[in-house]
Amino acid sequence: MRIGLIGYGAMAAALRPLLEAEGAAVAAVLARPGSIDRIAAALPAGTLVTADPAAFAAAAPDVAVECAGHAGLRQHGPACLAAGLDLVIASVGALADPATEADLRAAARTGGRLVIPAGALAGLDALAAARHGGLESVRYVSRKAPRAWRGTAAQDLIDLDSIVEPTIFFEGNAREAALAFPQNANVVAAAALAGIGFTRTEVTLMADPDAAGNRHLLEAKGAFGDLSVAVLARPLAANPKTSYLAPLSLARAILNLGARVVV
Numbered sequence: 001m002r003i004g005l006i007g008y009g010a011m012a013a014a015l016r017p018l019l020e021a022e023g024a025a026v027a028a029v030l031a032r033p034g035s036i037d038r039i040a041a042a043l044p045a046g047t048l049v050t051a052d053p054a055a056f057a058a059a060a061p062d063v064a065v066e067c068a069g070h071a072g073l074r075q076h077g078p079a080c081l082a083a084g085l086d087l088v089i090a091s092v093g094a095l096a097d098p099a100t101e102a103d104l105r106a107a108a109r110t111g112g113r114l115v116i117p118a119g120a121l122a123g124l125d126a127l128a129a130a131r132h133g134g135l136e137s138v139r140y141v142s143r144k145a146p147r148a149w150r151g152t153a154a155q156d157l158i159d160l161d162s163i164v165e166p167t168i169f170f171e172g173n174a175r176e177a178a179l180a181f182p183q184n185a186n187v188v189a190a191a192a193l194a195g196i197g198f199t200r201t202e203v204t205l206m207a208d209p210d211a212a213g214n215r216h217l218l219e220a221k222g223a224f225g226d227l228s229v230a231v232l233a234r235p236l237a238a239n240p241k242t243s244y245l246a247p248l249s250l251a252r253a254i255l256n257l258g259a260r261v262v263v
């Protein structure tokens with residue numbers, strides 16, 4: 001498979017060796033103009049690194065993969081889909097904005113497929129299946145170290161440097177969480193889309209000075225029974241907000257697009 005990456009930060013850099021280990025290759029990277037030289041230096045010589053969406057599409061990757069944050073997905077997602085490229089996205093929380101969700105869904109209706117992986121969260125297979133039998137409630141709880149919340153709205157809500165115990169700084173629904181915490185609450189959006197939607201999915205976010213990693217808890221009730229799934233995920237060294245499980249999940253979604261047997 002030839003992969004086109006949109007954005008090349010911590011997630012994409014962790015994803016690339018996973019793809020290469022399975023025989024796939026990064027054919028092109030769509031980047032911001034000021035980052036082209038830095039990214040090109042990190043990639044094999046000859047890899048197209050461009051700020052021009054037309055040049056990116058002309059490289060004709062088998063699949064485009066967004067790792068560029070909410071703004072990057074809004075900027076490039078609809079055009080990639082409209083150009084016929086299947087698009088696997090990391091920044092699922094951007095779909096909490098109704099206009100962005102509508103743009104992406106409209107482009108996917110006639111263009112490439114929009115693929116939403118579980119990311120750093122577990123249990124989305126069961127949640128999406130359970131939806132067909134009827135779901136009563138879905139709840140998500142995130143618990144990360146204070147350093148994972150630095151540079152986010154959390155630092156305006158609590159003093160991240162002085163907390164001595166797990167401290168809740170946000171309770172609300174998935175739409176509010178995904179829009180207010182674009183670097184940390186993408187899994188919330190994936191759970192909302194798999195389950196009972198952005199308004200009914202309940203979210204709690206907390207900082208924990210003793211956190212050994214990024215904890216994600218998903219709970220659901222419905223006709224199927226009860227679900228409770230917890231992940232303690234290792235953060236990426238290059239970005240403590242992002243769990244290693246997220247690029248692993250992207251790799252699975254990407255490779256499944258090219259597989260004859262899908263697991």
Ligand SMILES: NC(=O)C1=CN([C@@H]2O[C@H](COP(=O)(O)OP(=O)(O)OC[C@H]3O[C@@H](n4cnc5c(N)ncnc54)[C@H](OP(=O)(O)O)[C@@H]3O)[C@@H](O)[C@H]2O)C=CC1
Pocket residue numbers: 006007008009010011012030031032034035067068069070071072073075089090091092118119120121182183184186187238239241242243246
């Ligand atoms: N679904 C999930 O489980 C998870 C999803 N995420 C999502 O994945 C995103 C990426 O995570 P991560 O790599 O750790 O974050 P980083 O901050 O390390 O990297 C983000 C990269 O996106 C680039 N970028 C920003 N805007 C654009 C644009 N318009 N066009 C092209 N590139 C752009 C930045 O480029 P530059 O170098 O120019 O600044 C930067 O390199 C997060 O922002 C979040 O939305 C994150 C964690 C888990």
Ligand SMILES: O=C([O-])CC(=O)C(=O)O
Pocket residue numbers: 119120182183184185186187188214233241242243244246
């Ligand atoms: O990687 C994680 O732990 C989850 C995350 O940041 C997100 O959902 O945006």
